[in-house]
Amino acid sequence: MMSPPTSSSSSATTGESLSAATAAAAPCARHALLCVRDLHYRLPPAARGTADACDASGRLLWQVPLLDWTPAHSGGWVHLKGDNGSGKTTLLRVLAGMQSPTGGELQWTVPSTERVHYLHQQPYLFDTSVSGNLVLAARWQPQRRSAGQQRVQVEEMLDWSGLSDKARQPARSLSGGERARLALARAWLSRPPVLLLDEPAANLDQAAVEQLATRLEQMCREGCAVILSSHQDNALSDGCSARWTLTEGRLHTESLL
Numbered sequence: 405m406m407s408p409p410t411s412s413s414s415s416a417t418t419g420e421s422l423s424a425a426t427a428a429a430a431p432c433a434r435h436a437l438l439c440v441r442d443l444h445y446r447l448p449p450a451a452r453g454t455a456d457a458c459d460a461s462g463r464l465l466w467q468v469p470l471l472d473w474t475p476a477h478s479g480g481w482v483h484l485k486g487d488n489g490s491g492k493t494t495l496l497r498v499l500a501g502m503q504s505p506t507g508g509e510l511q512w513t514v515p516s517t518e519r520v521h522y523l524h525q526q527p528y529l530f531d532t533s534v535s536g537n538l539v540l541a542a543r544w545q546p547q548r549r550s551a552g553q554q555r556v557q558v559e560e561m562l563d564w565s566g567l568s569d570k571a572r573q574p575a576r577s578l579s580g581g582e583r584a585r586l587a588l589a590r591a592w593l594s595r596p597p598v599l600l601l602d603e604p605a606a607n608l609d610q611a612a613v614e615q616l617a618t619r620l621e622q623m624c625r626e627g628c629a630v631i632l633s634s635h636q637d638n639a640l641s642d643g644c645s646a647r648w649t650l651t652e653g654r655l656h657t658e659s660l661l
C-alpha cells in the first residue's frame with residue numbers, strides 16, 4: 405500500500421528521470437488528490453500466429469512512473485492528449501477504477517472511489533424522459549436528499565443544461581449534443597469531487613464546445629477536479645490548467661499556470 409501523503413506538491417509531477425524502483429517507493433505529496441506510482445497497462449498478449457505473438461506479456465500501452473496531481477486552486481482542468489489509440493480511454497478507465505492496471509498503484513484522496521465519476525464519450529442514457537434521467541440520478545446519488553431537495557436538484561440541472569423545454573421528451577429523442585449535455589448534468593447533479601470525461605467534445609460543434617467549456621469552468625470553480633481527454637485542440641484545451649500527453653507509451657505532464 406502507498407504511504408500516506410507526507411510532503412507538499414506542485415500541481416503535477418512525473419518521475420520521468422527516476423528509476424521505476426525509486427518512483428514506486430516515493431511517498432505521496434501531502435495535498436495531492438491523486439498519487440500514481442509505477443502504473444502501467446499492457447495489452448493482452450497477442451493471439452498465436454499474429455505479428456506480435458512473440459510478446460508473451462503483451463505490448464506496453466502506457467506507463468506512468470510517478471504522478472502527484474493537485475488540482476489548481478484557481479480552477480481549470482487537465483487536458484489529456486494523445487493520438488488515436490495512444491491509450492487515453494484506457495488510462496481514464498484505470499483512473500476511474502473501472503479497469504485494472506497490469507501493474508503499479510494509484511490512490512485518490514477522496515472519501516470513496518465511487519466519487520470518481522467517469523463519463524463515456526457516448527454516454528448511456530436511461531430509457532425514460534430527460535427529467536426522468538435526472539430524477540433517477542437524484543434518487544441514487546451517494547448523499548441522502550429529501551424528495552423536495554431532489555426535485556430542486558432536478559429543476560436546477562434542467563436549467564443548467566438548457567434542457568428545461570425538453571424535460572418531458574424521451575431522452576433517446578435528443579440530438580447528440582443534447583444527450584451529451586444531459587449526461588453531464590446527470591453526472592454533475594450529485595457534485596462528484598472528480599469527473600473524468602472521455603472525449604467530451606466528440607460530435608459537438610464549436611458553439612457547443614464553447615458552452616461546455618463555460619460549464620466546466622463553473623464546475624472547476626465549485627471544486628470539481630476534472631480530467632478530460634481530447635485528441636484535438638479546441639476551446640477545451642484553451643481553458644485547461646495542465647496538459648497531460650500520452651506519447652510513445654508514456655504520460656508527460658505540463659502545468660500551464
Ligand SMILES: Nc1ncnc2c1ncn2[C@@H]1O[C@H](COP(=O)(O)OP(=O)(O)OP(=O)(O)O)[C@@H](O)[C@H]1O
Nearest residue numbers: 447448465486487488489490491492493494495635
Ligand atoms: N482489452 C484489449 N484488448 C486488445 N486491445 C486493446 C484492449 N484495450 C485496449 N486495446 C487497444 O489499446 C489501444 C488504445 O485504446 P484506447 O481506447 O485506450 O485509446 P484512445 O487513445 O482512447 O483512442 P481514441 O482516441 O481513438 O479514442 C487501441 O489500439 C485498442 O485497440
